[in-house]
Amino acid sequence: MRLFAARWLRGLGIVLLCLVSIFITGQVFLRIRRRLHPEPMPPEIAPYLDAPLRRKLFGSPEHIVERAGVALGMRVLEIGPGPGLFTTVLARRVAAGKSSGSVTCVEVQSKMIELLRQRLEREEVGNVEIIQADGCHMPLPEGSFDMIFLVTVVGELPYPVAFLRECARVLKVGGVLSVTEQLCDPDFCLPGMVRRCAEAAGLEDAGYVGIPWWSYTASYRKTVSNSVVSSL
Template sequence: MSKREKKDIGGRLAGKGVFPHEMAFTLLIPLRNMFLSPRQLIKRLELNPSSKVLEVGPGPGYFSVKVAKAIPDGELVLADIQQEMLDYAKKRVDKRGLTNVSYSLCNGQTFPFPDEYFDRIFLVTVIGEVENQEAYLKEFLRILKKGGILSISELAGDPDKMSTTEIKALCENAGFTLDKIHGNKRNYTANFRKE
């Protein structure tokens, strides 16, 4: 890897935009539990064993394994715009023998799923990286079942972090209704319902 490539990766790591897959290993450090643990996230998602769940921007699968285990009769779909991230996540999932997980490489505009398919859609430190947030939210509204939850978590230290006020305005403008905010201003999960 050239100096220029390393500098570019470093800039993307510390700056705004899509998280570089070359640094995916940094997303697996246990220190993340201080901000949001998989157990906390699962509780906030209000899952049942047969939930159909979409995780958008799973990175290397930090939350994916625990979520898949929480829905043994359900389905977890991991969607990302970077094939490398899906490959990392698949390795972690396969290592644990989980069979209720599938993968979808997306184009950043549309999601290849039927209308009203998912019970839950969640993103952790992802929405701020999305270039066309309105298009994503329009798609989420389409593929989420009536009464389903869109869950957006934002954590301290993320250069793309959006405030609860920004997230609330964005999601309500797209047609979602705020259900509950967990955590605090630095580290939070905002759950929105599709009415």
């Protein structure tokens, strides 16, 4: 009986090891493919973004918005909001009470915009403007925003430095670019890579919170005018 139990447990261990190996191999393949051919997250993945396990392991939207330093009265630009998981939290945070803060969302995919509008209507949030555009070419005036809020977006762009230059263009002097990355995302970027791109775009490193290889929020501040940034 003991011999049978030992063999059964050993067999179960082998099966579990095989499953873990298959999962890890699949993740490596997916991440390499995404790195070679970056693209926006497909809308079909949207329902899985708000999974309870993801909230537990990587932080709730409320926690991430708090960690980014979003405050009352801010004018926030969210690029790549997807189905709006963070948008409603942002909108309520900047416009609580009598504050006149607002959120502008730039999203390139029409299906994601439809999902975002549905969430805003369902949660009765009105201080959000939605613009369909490429994040590298935004139809927005210079120096318009106090903060740009990005969650697992940088790795989806084929030219991250050009993208972050555009972010710097629309930030006010003194404004902050907030970048959150989570290991569960196949486009995950380590802090060093994001920092190099942000500095190349003329933004100043303002530190990060969280665990760099798991889930973190990094901040970058605009300290010079657009004329200086464009000359870099």
